[in-house]
Amino acid sequence: MSEFQKILNRIERGEAAVLTRVVDGTAYRRRFVPRERLILLGGGHVSHALAHLAATLEFAVTVVDDRPMFANRERFPEAERVVCDGFEHAIETLEIRPSDYVCVLTRGHRWDGECLRTLLAGTEPTYLGMIGSKRRVAGLLGALREDGFDAGRIERIQAPIGLTIGAVTPEEIAVSIAAQLIEHRRALPVEPDETALRQTNTDLEMLRFLALDAEKKTFCLVLETRGSTPVKSGAAMAVDALGRGYGTVGGGCGEAEVMRRARALLGTGGSDIVEVDMTDDAAAEDGLTCGGTMRVYLEAI
Numbered sequence: 001m002s003e004f005q006k007i008l009n010r011i012e013r014g015e016a017a018v019l020t021r022v023v024d025g026t027a028y029r030r031r032f033v034p035r036e037r038l039i040l041l042g043g044g045h046v047s048h049a050l051a052h053l054a055a056t057l058e059f060a061v062t063v064v065d066d067r068p069m070f071a072n073r074e075r076f077p078e079a080e081r082v083v084c085d086g087f088e089h090a091i092e093t094l095e096i097r098p099s100d101y102v103c104v105l106t107r108g109h110r111w112d113g114e115c116l117r118t119l120l121a122g123t124e125p126t127y128l129g130m131i132g133s134k135r136r137v138a139g140l141l142g143a144l145r146e147d148g149f150d151a152g153r154i155e156r157i158q159a160p161i162g163l164t165i166g167a168v169t170p171e172e173i174a175v176s177i178a179a180q181l182i183e184h185r186r187a188l189p190v191e192p193d194e195t196a197l198r199q200t201n202t203d204l205e206m207l208r209f210l211a212l213d214a215e216k217k218t219f220c221l222v223l224e225t226r227g228s229t230p231v232k233s234g235a236a237m238a239v240d241a242l243g244r245g246y247g248t249v250g251g252g253c254g255e256a257e258v259m260r261r262a263r264a265l266l267g268t269g270g271s272d273i274v275e276v277d278m279t280d281d282a283a284a285e286d287g288l289t290c291g292g293t294m295r296v297y298l299e300a301i
Contacts, residue, residue, distance in 0.1 A: 004210040004301075007032055011202055015157070021221065023273070023297055028223050030234050032207070033200040035060040038181070039094060039125075040088055042105035043070030046131065047175035050103070051076050057178060058201055059101065062088045087111055091118045100125040101181055103161060110299045113140055116157070120149045127184045129161035129177065199234030206238050206247035210301060216241055219260035219299045222249050227279065227292025230254075238301075241266055249296055254278060258296050265300045272298040 003019065010017040013036050035058050040047045043065030051061050055078035062081040065071035071084035083090045087106065098104065102125045104115045111131055119126045119128060130137065137159040144154055162176030163183065199222075210219060222235040230250035237247035237255070239262035249255050254276040261274050276294040 002211060005212070006173060008207050008211040011204070011207065015258035021095075021297060021299070023223060027195060028221070028233075028297075029196045030198045030221060030236065031196055032202045035202060035204075036099055036101055036126075036185070037062060037097065038101045038103070039064065039096075040103050040105055041091070042107060042111070043067070043075065043082075044107060046104060046173050046177070047103075047105050048075065049171045050105075050177055052078050053174055053178040054181065055079070055258070057182065058203075062094065064094075087115050088118045091115065091122070096123045096125050098123060098126060100128040100185070102129070103177060104128070104130040109136060109140065113143070116140070116144060117147070117149075120153055121143065124153055124156075126188070127158065127181065128156065129158035129180065131161050131173075132159065134160060197221075197234030198232040199236075203236070203247045206236065209240075210238050210248045213240075216266045217301045218265050219301055220247075220249055220258055220262055221297045222294055223297050223298075224295040225292060226294075229278070229292040229294055231294075237262075239263060239266075250294070251278075254294065257296070262298050265298055268300050270300055274298060 007017040007019060015035050016034065017032045021028050038054050038059035039062045040051060041064050043063050047063060051063060062078045062083065063071060063079045063081040064083045064085065064087060066084065068084050073082055073084050075159050076082050096119065102119060104112055106112050106115060112132065116130065141154055141159065145151060158180060162173060163179045166174050167173045167176040181240055218239045220237040220239060220265050222231055222233050225233055235249045237245050237249045237258050239245055243259055243263055245259055249258055253276065257276060258274050261272060265272055274296040276296060277295060279291055
């Protein structure tokens with residue numbers, strides 16, 4: 001079994017994985033972290049827009065609604081799971097984890113209360129937000145306090161949900177929620193590890209191509225960055241013989257040069273280092289406006 005197959009298997013089990021490469025005497029550790037589960041309670045217009053956005057942000061989206069016309073695969077093609085069930089039973093069945101993100105986006109006050117009472121009685125997710133006007137939210141949260149639910153957990157509910165950006169339409173509200181999810185994700189404490197590369201996201205399309213596809217390919221990994229760069233260390237990409245890229249090391253002319261060198265390495269079984277310089281005048285003329293440098297490791301698979 002290949003190294004990338006083992007990583008893929010761990011990710012699909014919901015476990016983290018590490019890839020280590022020693023380059024010029026330095027060990028670089030690239031961590032692959034499973035996608036966080038985002039549970040959308042309610043399948044209305046905001047959920048419809050948010051599910052698409054969240055999937056592009058590498059959340060594993062689950063949508064719950066008790067109405068078949070709102071809880072179906074055709075409506076939510078990007079969702080990993082769509083559940084048509086009563087909210088209370090669905091929440092219990094999903095078994096909320098401490099790493100989960102949960103958005104309460106139901107069609108009314110009654111169902112919001114049902115969701116929050118069930119959630120507050122179980123494991124606390126890392127993020128819990130609820131849609132609604134300030135008046136409606138204040139009334140429901142006050143009722144929960146009177147019911148004896150933990151005041152600290154109630155205070156941590158993001159309600160009204162989303163960042164304040166003046167959003168009006170369902171799509172704009174979805175953007176405000178997605179922005180808050182990103183803000184929460186990036187604010188979470190990370191265990192210090194000086195040997196680990198910064199980016200830990202898992203591009204499943206890239207990983208499956210590396211693990212399962214039999215054709216020749218080159219794995220590209222950003223080892224170091226200096227100055228302003230479009231990606232951070234740990235950004236990864238796989239390149240095939242046709243010049244197709246799976247994943248990204250930043251786009252633009254810098255990525256094009258990495259892909260050119262990667263294709264030249266195909267089938268050799270060797271490795272190489274590409275230094276991408278975005279600081280000089282020529283780079284600026286080519287659209288490399290970030291103004292930094294990247295060191296990229298290439299390995300023929």
